[in-house]
Amino acid sequence: MQDVRAIAAPAVPTRRALLIAAAALLAPSAAAGAEPDQPPDDAVMRNVSGFVAPRWQQHFSSPANDVILVDTRSRSLFFWSADLRVQRIFPTSIPIREEFTRRGRTSIIRLVEGPDWRPTPSMLRRHPDWPTWLPPGPGNPMGSHALHLTWPAYRIHGTHDDNKVGRRASNGCFGLYNHHIAELFHLVRVGTQVRVI
Known part of the structure; x- marks a missing residue:
């Protein structure tokens, strides 16, 4: 056998x-x-x-001064440092309505830790019960840090409401978790290139 x-x-x-x-x-x-x-x-x-994840070359001619790409379709913010040694991807909120969404090229003109908040006149017309000003703190929709863009009233900022991140939830700005905006705040500089697609 x-x-x-x-x-x-x-x-x-x-x-x-x-x-x-x-x-x-x-x-x-x-x-x-x-x-x-x-x-x-x-x-x-x-x-x-x-x-x-997109490549920076698809959207910028050079990574000089660092670059940020905000992709409204994937609801993600991409960061590349000028030397390309640092790369980050963060989930972000996007505008609640398409008409509030601004796309194109801009740059960071100011960095603010502990921002206050003033709603725009159009926001106050839509929401007359809103306050005209809020100091920094937990009730402030700007969160812990804000990156001001060359577009008036548009910011990349934090949020104290974590449920907004990854959703259509803003009046035009792009909101990150507070711990993510704090990290990004320390990576960017005035002059950082920004593109919103």
């Missing part, structure tokens, strides 16, 4: 194993001379949901 040993069935690769293998094939290889300070390729930035 022939000695029959248990023959293992070929392993069926799991979805996770396939994704890891695909990422390994698409990732820049250190052995191939990829430099660790270079930003990863778009393929490496993808996650399983299909989210693809």
Whole structure:
């Protein structure tokens, strides 16, 4: 009688194993001379949901003075430092209505820690019960930090209402979690380029 040993069935690769293998094939290889300070390729930035982080070159001619891209479709804010060594992605709130959304190029003209808040005349017409001014603090919709843009009344700022982040929730500004805006506040400078798409 022939000695029959248990023959293992070929392993069926799991979805996770396939994704890891695909990422390994698409990732820049250190052995191939990829430099660790270079930003990863778009393929490496993808996650399983299909989210693809943009590259700064798609939106700016140069990263000089740092660059910020606000993507209203993905509700994300992307930051690249001028030397490209620092990159961040933050979820953000976007304007509640399309008519409040301004797109295009601007830049940061002022950095404020502990901002106060003054609603615009159009906001007060829509909401006559709102106060005309609020000091810094928990009731202030500007959160802990604000980055003023060249567009009057438009800001990238924090929020004390975490439920707004990632949603259509603002009157035109872009709101980040307070801990994210605090991090971004210490990365940017006056003159940082901003593009909203």
